[in-house]
Amino acid sequence: MGAKPNIVYILADDMGYGDLSCLNEQSKIRTEHLDQMAASGMVFTDGHSSSAVCTPSRYSILxxxxxxxxxxxxxxxxxxxPSLIEKDRLTVAxxxxxxxxRTSCVGKWHLGLDWQTRSDDPTDVDYTRQIANGPITHGFDYFYGISASLDMPPYVYIENDRITAPPSRITRGDDEMGWWREGPTxxxxxxxxxxxxCTQKVLxxxxxxGNNPFFIYFPLPAPHTPILPSPEFAGKSGTNAYGDFVLMCDDVVGQIIRKLEQCGLNDNTIVIFTSDNGCSPRAxxxxxxQFGHNPSHxxxxxxxxxxxGGHRVPLLVKWPERIKSGSTMDQTVCLVDLIATVADILGETLPDDAGEDSISNLPYWEGRQLPSTIREAIVHHSIDGSFSIRKGDWKLELCPGSGGWSDxxxxQEAADSPTVQLYDLRQDIGERVNVYxxxxxxxxxxTSLLTCYVLNGRSTPGTVRSNTGGAEWEQQLAWLK
Structure with a gap:
């Protein structure tokens, strides 16, 4: 094996599968840089985040x-x-x-930080003090970015474990798309x-x-609200401000790939582009x-x-030294698979108490001929904690409705709605005919397989593990009873 590959992981925030023109021929947003990345790498057509919302997906990725x-x-x-990742838990970083x-995280963290406060009020932050249990604690040598979503205060930059400047004013975004919560700025x-x-920091x-291998985790703050395309992208998509913001994100990917080429790092750098969940209705x-565009395809x-539409996400991987250009993979994979894939690339075995649900995708990347799919099943989760499990073409949803924000x-489900939904995705990709x-x-x-995954604390072979507690856990597992 040659030199260790560099890794750049670009995570869009709320970008839909259908927003990429390389994945959706009907997309009205022409994502030229992502299309070029797809043409020079591998496109996954059945890639999924573990959750349909931000924080949970990020936890699983790392x-x-x-x-x-x-x-x-x-x-x-x-x-x-406060910080969500458990103390001493192995992360990909x-x-x-x-x-x-050399490991760097630039952008939106959204996995909790232990701010030092002056009182019991969690928003009464002492901004002069060091922040605990952030990215630096969980494997990153360097961090620059924001604590959570760009519409969530406090609006301050954090470098490593301290803010770069204290808040001095209160701001609020009142536009329909350019909206953010009122807070210290x-x-x-x-x-x-x-x-x-943040893009410039990555560049x-x-x-x-230099010559040392690096890992850059770049969770973009976009195209999540506030939707704020810069003037050069305003109107460029031919749709609305969200479409313009998607093009701005596309340009970010182009800048990063050009920088890798300029530095002579392109061939042995893995670039991954994906999204933490589906597109938000805020788009x-x-x-x-009206423009003929559907972010959910x-x-x-x-x-x-x-x-x-909540969790099937764009997933592109480029690695010129090992991945054949213009390749497509239709097997089901999950963003939770990153840490096992990285361990496989390094020739290492994960400890028994790490990556309990992660499966290496390296065989897919390398185009190996496999007798069957490498993943037995995949578990999905909605914002209200509802579960779903997918195996082959079958998808079982253990709730009567969306479990989220759509109808x-x-x-608000009909009184006679069945408590579960079963869809044959081969025949019904739109999930409209419940055949339970x-x-x-x-x-x-x-249901039995999901029960096993929950009770065993893992979905991969190994020692039975405990799930981390939580007061609302029982409310999410009614189907277990």
Whole structure:
């Protein structure tokens, strides 16, 4: 094996599968840089985040553990929330750090930070004090970015474990798309500048890399709200402001790949592009539809939902030394697979208490002929904590509706709605014909398999493990009873 490959992991925030023109021929947003990345690497057509919302998906990406095994059983964290990743848990960053990589996280963290406060009020932050249990604690040598989503205060930049400037004013975004919650804001912080500033940090990090292998985790703050495309992208998509913001994200990918080429790092650098969940309704689906664009493509639902539109995400991987250009993979994979894939690349075996739900995708990347799929099944989770399990073409959803924000919303389902949904995705990719009553044996098989995954604390071979506790856990497991 040659030199250790560099890894750049670009995570879009709320970008839909159907937004990429390389994945959706009907896309009205021409993502030229992502299309070029797809042409020079591998496109996954059946890639999934573990959850349909932000924080849980990020937990799974870094830990290789399904998000619902953490203490967060539903919803997302806020900007003042405490750290979610458990103490001493191996992350993909700490794995690579131990292997001699320079590890950097730039952008949106959204996995909790232990701010030092002056009182019991979690928002009463003492901004002069060091922040504990952030990216630096969990395997990153360097961090620059924001605590959570760009619409969540506090609006300050964090470098490593300290803010770069204290808040000096209160701001609020009132536009329909350019919206953010009212909160303390530092003088240097302008919401429109966060994506360009973080992109420049990534470019600088690549330029300063030298001969040492590096891992850059770049969770973009976009195209999540506030939707703020810079003037050069305004109107460029031919759709609405969301489409323009998607093009701005596409340009970011182009900048990073050009920088790698300029530095002579292209061939032995793995570039991964994906999204933490499906597109948000904040993108204004009805308005986009007037332009003939659907961010969810042919899939039902969107961000927050148990349906495919909530968690089937764009996933592109480029590695010129090992991945054949222009290749396509239609096997089911999950973003939770990153840590096992990285361990496989390094020729290492994960400890028994790490990456409990992660499976290496390296055989797919290398185009090996395999007798069967490498993943037995995949578990999905919605914003309200509803579960789904997918095995082959069958997808079982253990809730009567979307479990999220699209109709039927939780608590608003018809009184006679069945408590479970079963879809044959080969025949019904739009998840419209519930066939649970026709296939009770499939419902039983998948329910039993999911029960096993939950009780064993893992979905991969190994020692039975405990899931991290949480007060709302029982509410999420009614089907177990």
């Amino acid at each position: 830990t290789g553990r399904y998000n619902w095994r953490s203490s967060l059983k539903r919803g997302v964290l806020g900007g003042y929330s 700490s794995l690579l750090q131990k292997a001699g990589y 530092s003088e240097e912080f302008e919401h429109e500048e966060v994506l360009p500033r 600088d990090t690549i330029g300063e890399a 204004n689906y009805p308005e986009l539809a 042919v899939f039902r639902g969107h961000k927050a939902d148990i349906y495919e 039927p919303k939780p608590g 009553g026709l296939h009770p044996e499939v419902v039983q098989e998948l």
